Amino acid sequence: MSTSTAAAAPRRGFRRVKEEGPRARFRDLLPYLSEHRAAIVVVIVLSVLGAGLSLAQPLLVQQVVTRVQRSQPLGGVVGLIAALVAVGAVVSGVQHYLLQRTGTSVVLTARTRLIRHLLRLPVADFDRRRTGDLVARVGTDTTLLYAVLTQGLVDAVGGVFTFVGAIIGMAILDPVLLGLTVLIVLFAIVVVGGLARRIRVASRKQQDAVGALTADVERSISAVRTIRASGATDRETESVLQGARRAWGAGLEVAKASAPVVPVASLTLNLAFLVVIGVGGFRVASGAIGIGSLVAFLLFLFLMVMPLGNAFGAAASVASALGALGRISEVLALPSETAEDPADLAIESGRPDAPAVEFDAVSFGYRGQDGARVDVLHDVTFAVPRGTRTALVGPSGAGKSTMLSLLERFYDVDGGAVRLGGIDLRRLPREVLRAQFGYVEQDAPALAGTIRDNLVLAAPLATDEDCLRVLDAVNLRATVLKHADGLAAQVGEEGVLLSGGERQRLAIARALLADAPILLLDESTSNLDGRNEQLLRDSLAAAGEGRTTIVIAHRLSTVVDADQIVVVDGGRVVAAGRHETLLETSPLYRELAATQLLV
Structure with a gap:
């Protein structure tokens, strides 16, 4: 049941609220706090010291009142009270600084863990999740952990000390007044305990909505040129604003769930104060206690209720933080890409007589968010001899780029095997494997x-x-050196300050600089003009000396001289051979060549 529905229903106790996603518990926060335990211990010590200074003050005030009643000299009692107040202020200031610093450090710890894990997730997880939502977990969700420390969690230790000390002092002064006060406080604790669960659930929904909004904004900004060129600015704006309104609605649910906390705390203080004044005044009049004891009892009451109010606020903050921590833990629970990598195995252990790359009856399908598999490759078999140039050609969507993704182990095959030097890729650590490829x-x-x-x-x-x-090899050196900053020139977000052809040549230059033994080129010349395409072909031919090259190409003119051309259609290899042979034996290749005037 949603929070709004629960609020509208007749309230017969707190209803069970359905939670979405993994549920985080307080103990899940402990790993984030443990790295800063030294600072937290210092804060706790200062908190306890401040509590002790506060607890001493009612007893000294009682002495002042009693001495005034008896016309006795005050001596140094007033000075001692002033000293305790001054020292308490200094202790509070130092504690506040350390608390803020530690809270910021806890956020850094959470972000460090999340970023390190996030950037090592399998590529398939990024296919199924929205980028903006993942970004929100690093930014917005981790920030909520700050409130765990700064809004009362660590300070609650000193609060407990103050609370217990105040209870003891009140019990000594007047057990009857204490009993009435405890009944009121217990009622408040029960109410806030029920509210905390609602706040945690509502906070989780709010963070999900903010994550979705961040994803919507990230999508719109990244495609802003397409959106404006399509005349879709107003429609896209409205779509994003709908996400903003959903986040607003989720924020209202948090507000509704947490709103009763402050009134409950205020009601508890006022009601306890009125009861103590009324009943305590009667007991003073009857001679059961003295006026000094009543004043001291009232001071102890405030000392008891203040940490209780802090605890109520901390409960709301922790509940919100646990909702965010659930989203963080959801990502951290995903296995990293290298979690199941084998121990290091040198690539030289492959067979010298084996092909550089071999696909053996490979089948593969992508999986959507619902886990359903969409088959892409079916029984794909071909081999790439060492030091040769192999081209993959075929219609769009035939599965060519997927083959390169399997070589890089962005995904693992569902059936069959892909081998490098005769070794199944799954036996190789990904870092060792990817060092063998220059991938564009x-x-x-x-x-x-x-x-x-x-x-x-x-x-x-x-x-x-x-x-x-x-850069010279890809005919980009002169362009770069024309810029005043040279190699330090900025390329802009996603390379927006470069043309499509310049981005393509820069990517190829990056692959050449890696100096890997195998080059994987996916449509590497699609954005180049004829002159630059020819220059790049010559450069790649020179760079390919002694290397194995696998090229995906739609322009058959760029691969007619390849050692081997593999024709792919519908996720299957339908033909393989040299250009002249395929023109005679493969109807699909002949059709592709005819459309490009190569026959």
Whole structure:
């Protein structure tokens, strides 16, 4: 039942509220706190010290009142009270700073764990999840952990000390008044305990809604040119605003769930105060207790109720944090890509006589969010001899790019095997495997940063001379050096400051700089003009000397001289051979060649 429905229904106790996603418990917070236990211990000690200073004050005030009644000299009691107040203020200030600092450090710990795990998730998880929602878990969700410390959790230890000390002092002064006060406080604790669960559930829904909104905004910004060119700005704006309104509605549910907490705390204090004044005044009049004892009891009452109010606030903060922690834990519970990698196995252990790459009866299908499999490859079998150039051609959607993804082990096969040097890829650690490939993706992405940042992504030790050499190989050196910043020139978000052809050539230069023995090129010349395409073909031919190259191409003119052309259709290999042979034996290849005027 939703929070709003529960609120509308007749209230016969607190109803069970359905939670979505993994449920986090308080003990799940402990790993984030343990790394900062030294600072937390210091804060707790200061909190307890501050509590002791506060508890001493009612007893000293009682002495002042009693001495005034008896016309006795005050001596140094007033000065001692002033000293306790001053020392307490200093202790509180130091504690506050350490608490804020520790809270910020806890957020850093959570973000560090989440980022390290997030960037090691299998590619399939990114296919099924929205990028903006994952970003929200790193930003918004982790920030809520800050409230766990700064809004009363650690300070609650000193609060407990103050609470217990106040109870003891009140019990000594007047057990009758204490009994009435405890009844009122117990009622408040029961009410807030029921509210805390509602707050946790509502907070989880709010964070989910904020995550969805972040994903919507990220999608719209990344495609802003397409949206404007399509005249869809108003429609897209309204779509994002609907997500904003859903987040607003979820925020209202949190507000509704947490709103009673402050009134309950205020009601508890006021009711306890009125009861103590009324009953306590009667007991003073009857001679059961003295006026000094009543004043001290009232001070102890405030000392008892203040940490109780902090505890109520902490309960609301912790409940919200647990909702966010559930979303964080959901990602951390996903197995990382390298979780099942085998022990390191040197690539040289492959057979020298084995093909560089071999697909053996490979079948594979992608899985959607519902877990359903969409078959893409069926019984794919072919081999790529060492030091040769193999082209994969065929209609769009035939499964060519998927084959390169399987080589990189972004996914594992569902059936059959892919081998590198005769070794099943699943026996190789991914880092060892990927070091053998220079991979240029179909979209030729560029990362926000400088030209040099993009080039050295796979070769961090490369020099500027190395970078200029590979830029020269892809006919990009002159373009880069025209810029005043040279290699330090910014490429913009997703390489927006570069043309499509420049992004493509930059990606190829990055692959060449990695100097891997196998090049994987997915539509590497699709955005190039004829002149640059020919220059790049010559450069790749020179770079391919001694290397194995696998090229996906729609322009057959770029691969007619390949050692082997593998024709793929509908996820199956339908033909393989050289250009001249395929023109005679493969109807599909002949059709593709005819449309490009190659026959």
